[in-house]
Amino acid sequence: MAKNKTFLSVKICYFCWFGSIGCLFPYFTIHMRQLGLSVEETAIIISTLPIASVLGPPVICFVADKFGKYKLALLFSLMMTIITAIGIQMLPQSRPLYGDFNKIKFRCNTNDANLKVPKKCLDLCRQDPIKVNIRSCKCEQNSFCLVGELENFTTCYASNTNHYAELFFGPTCEVFALKLSDPNIPALHQVQCKHTCVCEINLLDSKLCDLSVKIGREANHQTTLWLYLLLRLIFTLFQSTCFNLLDASALVLTESETSKSYYGRQRFWAILASGTFSPLCGYFIDQMSEDPEYQETTNYAPAFYAFYILVAVTMFFSLFLNIETIPFGRNIFSELRLVLKTYENWLFLIALLVLGTYSGFIENFLFLFLDDLKAPKYLLGLTLTVGALTGLPFLYASKWFVENLGRINILILSFFFYFVRLYGYAIIENPWLCMPFEAMEAVTYHLMWVAASTQAAKLVPGLTATMLTITAIIHYDCGMGLGSLIGGSIMSKYGARSAFKLMGYSAIAFGVSYILFYYGARLNKSKAKEVRNQFLTSFKKVEQNGANEKRTTSEIEEKL
Known part of the structure; x- marks a missing residue:
């Protein structure tokens, strides 16, 4: 009976810990973008995280091996992941949108072409035509992709080129025609793009859609950048330690119970949790992210709250893990x-x-x-x-x-x-x-x-x-x-x-x-x-x- 209770604790710890990882990790990168971090800054931060993974866990796990304190090291690491995750969630957005909000997004790819408009501007669909200025396009292979009415027709321009155009809407608020001011380019209707483009479009007639957005207090960008880097490094250090200590705990347990081959059955619950909680958190994030304005801020609170709850459950059941290791004085490095x-x-x-x-x-x-x-x-x-x-x-x-x-x-x-x-x-x-x-x-x-x-x-x-x-x-x-x-x-x-x-x-x-x-x-x-x-x-x-x-x-x- 005691053996079954011990294995039950391991199963629950595995399930909850890896479920918490599945709640939060898939959304870290897009959360960084919402905080105002650029693509280059995001890449730099992610490239530094392996330093924490490489240097941190060996030190903590060495102490755990040296004194046999697996459980204490695991509890401390789990607590630190919660603390640092709270810090990441509370970081202010460093680059809020302000100024001229008379903008909409035009997306062109191989599947469709569409406008992403704020809810206040849905009346734009009833205007025919709408004069706009296409600018700030971000496209694959540094190209500006247009839709075309000719078969296999694709026109690509440099991404820093501005074009004046008129948009023509269909009955379902979808762009079915786009006519550039250049007379040499005909009206374009069908999607024939080989690349994916997301363009920012300025309305030339602001009366069509008057967006009044509050100008929020802009946080110091460098402060947000360095705080996020520090918190992510600490989080990664203890997250990697938890992963290694939980694996080690399961191995030590199965060894002490003369059931070494049952280690894989403990990881069974880890994989099951990863495939369960991630889509659930994504669903609740979508349900709670209904910002009507152009900023398109996403509410990642469900992912963070689910992470806190699952880690807390992991901490509770880790108290019941029966891990017994004997401290030793051998020269470990030798x-x-x-x-x-x-x-x-x-x-x-x-x-x-x-x-x-x-x-x-x-x-x-x-x-x-x-x-x-x-x-x-x-x-x-x-x-x-x-x-x-x-x-x-x-x-x-x-x-x-x-x-x-x-x-x-x-x-x-x-x-x-x-x-x-x-x-x-x-x-x-x-x-x-x-x-x-x-x-x-x-x-x-x-x-x-x-x-x-x-x-x-x-x-x-x-x-x-x-x-x-x-x-x-x-x-x-x-x-x-x-x-x-x-x-x-x-x-x-x-x-x-x-x-x-x-x-x-x-x-x-x-x-x-x-x-x-x-x-x-x-x-x-x-x-x-x-x-x-x-x-x-x-x-x-x-x-x-x-x-x-x-x-x-x-x-x-x-x-x-």
């Missing part, structure tokens, strides 16, 4: 150096790094590729759901896979599954065909990480948290960051399809190399052991024969 001196362990860590590059490349660039294939946005969300749902049975049956396939063999198998995934993405024309390859995430992520985590726990007995932290840093931080850098460089130079193919080829090359190096080393070690045993056997025989000859000589001398 033991870690011994691990790195082992050839097979080097191969294991390199394999985790390379597998992380493929995961990072897919995570950062697959959605861009599917969007080029005209995939609807709900399809992008379904890819995450498919990956989670297919991973659940594999996690639940992870005991069978680990016992029958072996941990290293699962890592090798992941390379070949990555080849199928990457090459499959490169050849599809219909975005819906990505679903079978997304289902393979059950092996390349879920089952792979169970094998990697349990293998890492075996490297140095008694240093579970530290070794799990190192493997997580190598795979999630270093590997995924390297994958984004390498994959993005290839994609920008050779295109998406070529990038997926090249990454797929490298996956199968690394998989074959791992087989050759790992089993080659084991074969050489086995042969060396056999030769050593043969040598020892021969040496003992020679030594025994020498002793027999010596004994015979002594007997003859005695008889004489």
Whole structure:
């Protein structure tokens, strides 16, 4: 009964913690934009976060390993994530809109062309025509995309060019014609754009729509920028620590309960939560974001509140975790150096790094590729759901896979599954065909990480948290960051399809190399052991024969 209660606490902790991550993390980037941070500032902040992931958790997990204080370290880290998340939520918007609000947005892409107007300006639809000045266009490949009435007609202008135009509305408040002041360009009707553009349009006749928006107090932008950077670094540090300590807690628990292979069943609940809470929070964010003005501010409070509640529940049930580790006085760093001196362990860590590059490349660039294939946005969300749902049975049956396939063999198998995934993405024309390859995430992520985590726990007995932290840093931080850098460089130079193919080829090359190096080393070690045993056997025989000859000589001398 006590064993079942202990495992129940682990399940609830996993479910609530990973559910809280699913509530907040998908919305961080767009929340940064709403705070007034530019794209460049957002990129700089995100690029610095791995520093906290790499440097912070090893220190905290080292203390947890040194003194056996897993539970205290976990509670402190969970509390700090709540405190820093509250700070992020309370940050003021540094660049509120003010001044001339007689603006509407014109969006042009391969699917449609539409105007996004404030609710106060819906009467614009009954005006025919409307004179506007098109300006501040942000387009792919630095081009200004127009709609055209001719088949396969596309006209692209420099994004800094202003055009005066007249908009003609249909009966359903949709733009069906746009006529530029340039007489050489005919009236444009149908959407024939190869690129996506979002343009800001100024109304030339302000009487048509008089927007009176309150000018809010503008916060100091530099203050918001640096406060956000500081809070996100602290949040990332403790969030990464919680991830590693919860994994370590589950591993320590299953080890103490003589149920090592049940580790995957604990992660079952983590994946289930990630696939459940994220769409729910998105739904409530949409329901509570009904700003009628042009600012289009989004209310992210449901995501933050759900995060606080789930983390609080995690803290409560972590009190019931039965984690017992014995403090020790061994030289931990010397033991870690011994691990790195082992050839097979080097191969294991390199394999985790390379597998992380493929995961990072897919995570950062697959959605861009599917969007080029005209995939609807709900399809992008379904890819995450498919990956989670297919991973659940594999996690639940992870005991069978680990016992029958072996941990290293699962890592090798992941390379070949990555080849199928990457090459499959490169050849599809219909975005819906990505679903079978997304289902393979059950092996390349879920089952792979169970094998990697349990293998890492075996490297140095008694240093579970530290070794799990190192493997997580190598795979999630270093590997995924390297994958984004390498994959993005290839994609920008050779295109998406070529990038997926090249990454797929490298996956199968690394998989074959791992087989050759790992089993080659084991074969050489086995042969060396056999030769050593043969040598020892021969040496003992020679030594025994020498002793027999010596004994015979002594007997003859005695008889004489």
